[in-house]
Amino acid sequence: MRLPSTLAVAALSFSSACLAASWSFDDATLTVSSKGSGGDGGVKEKLSPNSPSSKAITLPAVDTLKIVLTATEGSTGKRPHQAFLTLQEPTTGLEESFPFSLKENGKGKVEVTQKDLPYQLLTSKSPLKASLILASFGSSTPYASHAFDLTLQLDTTAPPTAPTAPERYTPKPVINHIFKVQETSGPRVISFFFTIAVLAMLPVLFGAWALLGANVDHLGKAFGSAPIAHGLFLGSVLAMEGVFFMYYTSWNLFQMLPVAGVVGTVAYISGSRALTEVQERRMAGER
Template identity: 40%
Template sequence: MRSIISADMSLKTFFVLSLSTLAAATGTWTFEDGKATISGKGVAEGSRSFSATKPIVESLTLAPRETLKLTFSLKEDSKAARPHQAFLLVSEEASGLETFYPLTIKGESGKAKVELTHKDLPAHLLASPKLSLSIALGSFGSTPGSILPIGNLIPALDAAALGLLEKQKLKDLGEGAIVYKAKKEISHIFRADPQNPPKIITLVFLASVIASLVGLFVVWFPILGANFSHLPKALGAAPVSHPLFFASLVTLEGIFFLYYTQWNLFQTLGASLIVAPIALFSGSRALREVRARRERGQR
């Protein structure tokens, strides 16, 4: 999107400063065989000739549905050449506002053209009574840049074009409306933390677990033949494995209790990864000792 350059640092000033040289000039950038053609629906196509030394005297009038086409041959001194920078400069002298359009150049022949319509002009230039047209040329080397006037342009606006222009001006600069204002407050709603089940459900399950443990001990002694008299033998054969295995099981139950009351999943997994290998290693040694006693007929 083309932007309008302010009058304090105009394109003309920037162009001349950037392309001027301290060396003695050996030539100049110019053009010849200039033609300006305005075409459009219901408009008879006609062209006006101009050159670098003879700009168009009468102002060109450009209607909303018309196209201004400019063609010319670019030269460096007297030879056809392709400059590094070539623009059509459109400006309003009263306000100092200006904008530019790059020329389309055909190879190294210097044949150049540019087309201009109402849609190409910024709103505040389109509303101007008269615009100045110039060709800005420049390139590397000792040849200085040139800004050559070619004539004036009058944008003709009908009622429909005027309405669209006013809407575009309001959109561009926010005239008559507040551009900067406070936005609505953004309310972030985060998912609520997971809640524990009701206490009654917790108590029911706790009672069922305790009842299962009591039932296990009841069955273990009279039916399965639990014998505490073998405890000294078990601790004597595996003094580390049995206590460590029992302690690891109690620790795992404590970890699950903490997870239920206050820990999160990551804390629970971290602690379990530490205790679980201990329980696995000590449990395998403890069960190996129990199997050895049973193989000897001790129950």
């Protein structure tokens, strides 16, 4: 005799558990009112989680659609992880979702105006299908159901403007760049100025040598002891000046660097041999 009652209690417990594991909402109210009206004089409709509203809702161009509800998990008010009002164009299936702003106790609201809607929904010939979606983590069954149909009453004096087409990555027309001809040398005035400055310093250099006691008599001994070293060293110095001159007048950097590298190597090797010869004369007491 106890078996039927036990089964009944188990069935009731199972039903309660299933009911507690589903998302839904309570105290849902839909209003359509103009700004500053405080909700008076507009449309006001109660929404049921079990069936869509039988009354078609009209949203004028300057009015605001507002939905206030309490999200529930089972019979307890609770904030879900996701809560949206979704408007769908029935012909194309295009839709746009608007999130609810919710509190911890599940109370929340969402407001929508025609300015928030994309062009594809504004130009719909059929009423938009409005659905409410409530879902969260865990095993609770999410809620997603058709709530009402929304008809848009557009402003005839300011029809919706079609959006500009997005940029596509396709071949573009050829752009012909015209660049200024690169100068091969510097301004002549600057070149002339520095040339005069260098030539003017040569007498100063020779005068300093004479004042410091440069011994020109050792020139013959130097070339007699190491003619190749001294000849290559002086020649490489003059050649380097020629490389700089060619770079200034006609060569580019890639033409100048290899030649400068060869001349510099010759100057380094021959200069070290020439300095060795000079050191030997200094150690012999010749000044």
